[in-house]
Amino acid sequence: MMNEVERAFELYGKRLYAYMRRLGLSEVEAEDGVQEVFIRAMRSSIDWSSPKGYLFKIAHNWAMDVLRSRMPLIDEEEGYELSAGKDHFEDVHLLLQSLKEEERSVLLLLYQEGLSYHEVAELIGKPENTIKSIVHRAKAKLRKEV
Incomplete structure (x- = not known):
């Protein structure tokens, strides 16, 4: 073992x-x-x-x-302006920090770790359709921030 x-x-x-x-x-x-x-x-x-x-x-x-x-390290009510002088990684990090913990976690599991919607749903203990809704809302928030 x-x-x-x-x-x-x-x-x-x-x-x-x-x-x-x-x-x-x-x-x-x-x-x-x-x-x-x-x-x-x-x-x-x-x-x-x-x-x-x-x-x-x-x-x-x-x-x-x-x-x-x-x-909370970042107040989710505040907006973030991404300055041109910042590194791309820092921009992405700030964007992710503007999401709720659950949204950030779901996106990271899907896109960084390569898990499927089904695997993320099992991992978090929520229905697959709920995971898809979380992703949809998170992406909409990220589009607003950019």
């Missing part, structure tokens, strides 16, 4: 870290999150031959708990 856990860590550790950073966690929080994901996964009985969905589900839930526990 340990070899399977190590293999899963090698395959998904950096991706889980990057996912949690994109959700808005600090470096330390994301590092703690990766550790917590693997601790929780090792305590449960999962199929280590294909752990991706389960690991991201744990990461998502853990990150949402952390984000809910602290004050």
Whole structure:
């Protein structure tokens, strides 16, 4: 089992870290999150031959708990102007931060991690059509911001 856990860590550790950073966690929080994901996964009985969905589900839930526990970093009522001098990554980061936590998470899981609508729906625990509605609303917000 340990070899399977190590293999899963090698395959998904950096991706889980990057996912949690994109959700808005600090470096330390994301590092703690990766550790917590693997601790929780090792305590449960999962199929280590294909752990991706389960690991991201744990990461998502853990990150949402952390984000809910602290004050919002960005007031969602405020608008953002993207200056031409900013790096493209910073622009995208600001745009994503203007979304609600759930919207940001769904977009990252779909487009960054390459999960399907069905996989995201299972991971978050909402119907697939709800996930599609969340994506539609999030994209509309992003179009307004740009």
